[in-house]
Amino acid sequence: MNAFTIIVGRELRLALRQSGDSAIIVMFFVLAAVLFPFGLGPEPNLLARMAPGVVWVTALLAAMLSFERLFLADYEDGSLEQLALGPAPLALVALAKALAHWLTTGVPLMLAAPLIGVLYHLPEDGYAPLIVSMILGTPTISLIGTVGAALTLGARRGGVLLSLLVLPLVVPVLIFGAGAIDAAINGFPVRPQLMVLGGILLAALALCPWASAASVRQALE
Amino acid sequence: MIQRFANPARFNRLAHTLLPWFAWPAAALIAGGSYFALVASPPDYQQGETVRIMYVHVPAAWMALFVYSSMALASAVGLIWKHPLAHLSAQAAAPIGAAFTFLCLVTGSLWGKPMWGAWWVWDARLTSVLILFFLYLGFMALSAAFDDPARGERSAAVLALVGAINVPIIKFSVEWWNTLHQPSSVVKMSGPAIHASMLVPLMMMAIGFTLFFMALLLVRMRAALLARRARALTMAGVHAAQAAG
Numbered sequence: 001m002n003a004f005t006i007i008v009g010r011e012l013r014l015a016l017r018q019s020g021d022s023a024i025i026v027m028f029f030v031l032a033a034v035l036f037p038f039g040l041g042p043e044p045n046l047l048a049r050m051a052p053g054v055v056w057v058t059a060l061l062a063a064m065l066s067f068e069r070l071f072l073a074d075y076e077d078g079s080l081e082q083l084a085l086g087p088a089p090l091a092l093v094a095l096a097k098a099l100a101h102w103l104t105t106g107v108p109l110m111l112a113a114p115l116i117g118v119l120y121h122l123p124e125d126g127y128a129p130l131i132v133s134m135i136l137g138t139p140t141i142s143l144i145g146t147v148g149a150a151l152t153l154g155a156r157r158g159g160v161l162l163s164l165l166v167l168p169l170v171v172p173v174l175i176f177g178a179g180a181i182d183a184a185i186n187g188f189p190v191r192p193q194l195m196v197l198g199g200i201l202l203a204a205l206a207l208c209p210w211a212s213a214a215s216v217r218q219a220l221e
Numbered sequence: 222m223i224q225r226f227a228n229p230a231r232f233n234r235l236a237h238t239l240l241p242w243f244a245w246p247a248a249a250l251i252a253g254g255s256y257f258a259l260v261a262s263p264p265d266y267q268q269g270e271t272v273r274i275m276y277v278h279v280p281a282a283w284m285a286l287f288v289y290s291s292m293a294l295a296s297a298v299g300l301i302w303k304h305p306l307a308h309l310s311a312q313a314a315a316p317i318g319a320a321f322t323f324l325c326l327v328t329g330s331l332w333g334k335p336m337w338g339a340w341w342v343w344d345a346r347l348t349s350v351l352i353l354f355f356l357y358l359g360f361m362a363l364s365a366a367f368d369d370p371a372r373g374e375r376s377a378a379v380l381a382l383v384g385a386i387n388v389p390i391i392k393f394s395v396e397w398w399n400t401l402h403q404p405s406s407v408v409k410m411s412g413p414a415i416h417a418s419m420l421v422p423l424m425m426m427a428i429g430f431t432l433f434f435m436a437l438l439l440v441r442m443r444a445a446l447l448a449r450r451a452r453a454l455t456m457a458g459v460h461a462a463q464a465a466g
Contacts, residue, residue, distance in 0.1 A: 147383060151376045155366035164362060165380060168355040171348075211383050214300070218375040 003088035004096050011100030021069070026108045029062035033116045044121045051120035052181035055130065056137075056174050058116070059109050063141050064163040066105045070097060070149035072158075075219065084220055094212035098139075098146040106138030122185075129184040129194070133177040136197040143201075143208035144169050150215035172200055227305050229446050236439040243436035250429030257422035271335050272419075278328040280427040281321050284434060285353060286388055288318030292360070293385040296378035306442070308374040311381060312364055313441035317434055319357035325350060345394040346402040353391060356384040 015022060036054055037047060074080040083093050113134055114127055122130070148166035152158040180193035258276035265272035292311045299307030329347065330340045341347065364370075364377035394402075415423070 147379075151363060151380055152366070154372070155363070155376075156368070157366070161359075161362055161366050164355075165359045168352045168359065169383065171352060207383075211379060215376060215379045218372060218379065221372075221375075 003086065004092055007083070007088070007093055007096035008100050008103075011097060012103060015100065015104040021066070022104050022108050025062050025066050025105055026112045028065060029058055029109055029112055030115065032058040032061060034119065037119075047120045048122060048185070051117060051122040052126065052130070052178040052185070054120065055113050055116050055181070056133075056178045059113065059134070059138070060141065060167070060170060060174060062109060063105060063138075063145060064166065066101065067145040067149045067162055067166065068152075068159045070101055070146060071153055071216065071219075072149070075153050080216065081220055084216065090213035090216055091209040094146055094150065094216065095209040098142045098208065098212075101146065102139050102142040106134075106142050110134040110138055122181075125187075126181050126185045129180045129190045132190075132194055133180040133197055136194060136201055137173045137177040140173050140197075140201045140204045141170055143204040147208050147211045147215060150212045150219065153216070153219040173197065176200070229306070229450075232306060233443060233446060236443050240436060240439050243432045243439065247429050247432035247436055250425050251433065254422050254425030254429050258426060262418050262422050263416075268336060271332060274328050274332040275419075276422055276426050278325060278332060279423060280430040281325040281328060282350070283427055284430050285318060285322040285325050285350065286391060287431070288314050288321060288434060289353060289357070289381075289385070290388055292318065293381045293388070296381040300375065300378050300382075308378060309442055309445055310438065311378060312374060313438055313445055314434075315357055315360050315364075315377075317437050317441070319354065319361065321430075321434075322350065322354045322357055326354060344402050346391065349387060349391040349394050353384075353387055356380075356387060360384070 033054055036050065040046060040050075071080060074083065084090055086093075110131065113130055116122075117127060117130055145162075145166055148162045148169075151165060152162045155161055176193045176196045180190045180197065183193060184190045254276065259273055262273075262276075264270045292314050295307045295311040295314070298304050299311065326347075329350075333342065334340050360377050360380055363380055364373040367373040367376070
């Protein structure tokens, strides 16, 4: 457990010293979301209907930009091998990396999401499910992204390939995340969607660290 | 028992012997099945002649899932026991599975236009099969993305296992969600809800497709082994020339 907190602390310190990285991701998120009204016209009803989907899709795309650096720097300077040789199980290292990624990317995206809601005239009932679905959904994205980042370590054009591998796998999060907000706006219960999101998170929490550890081991072999 | 066929030469001989036993029945079953499917079976009372698309669409969809499952199994065997032919078979199966998935999507689209009035609907089964198609493409892209082919094989194997979560989702999507795509009518607890005149050609096509996949897999695995051997010989020749020169 001690190793876990040390790794998370190290990742957070690294992220703080290069705090521009998280800011760029959030800027991309907002900018990409702002593009849609330019293309589709500023009609408030249309925007309000699209808001849940746009928030989630652009959040996913923004997250894709952040995965490549998850293991790459450690892989290139050799510290990943030190982590693998250390006493902590590799799955625990992967979990710590995913948690640090969530704290530095998922949480900022979550905090920026209501801003997109305002720009899109999201009805008031939609904000609570937006935040809750983000709380449940973004950790899953971080966990699945960790697997993708580990799989593409050292690959040619790793960044693009990573998005190709991860995007199909995060589709369920998109469906139920946007579905929860949509249900709330239209006056339906949001509980089922949020429960499924929570279930996906638990499954990802149980499986993804192992898959990441296995892929990191392939990369170091 | 499994380790016996880890020897490429022994596998090569076995594949050579087995190939005609898969290839000829496959050809006969697909030819016979096509005749029954396109000529000798009755048109559907609701769907008319378009039901004949089923004889390609349904076996292709089964194969899409079957090939992916076999790839996931081979990948697990490759990662756990480091069996040298397991990764090779997953690599060889991936393009065949992707082709079956593509065939399933295209025939489904052609069937959907007259029946549902649209080439594509965002229904749970269609969407999950589309994701399966992307998983196949991702598997092939990942295995080709490394300078060291062995690394690509192993990483792609991990991806195949992660993506295997999608297989039960596709299988049960028509039961979990109330969708436009019709539920399974062949594999049911209460027996098939499909008349023998349609079931027989469907089964002929399905078995034919499976044998065709096996034959193609053997051909592709042998080709990959020979390519590997040719590369090794070329490298040995280069080294020998360097040593001599």
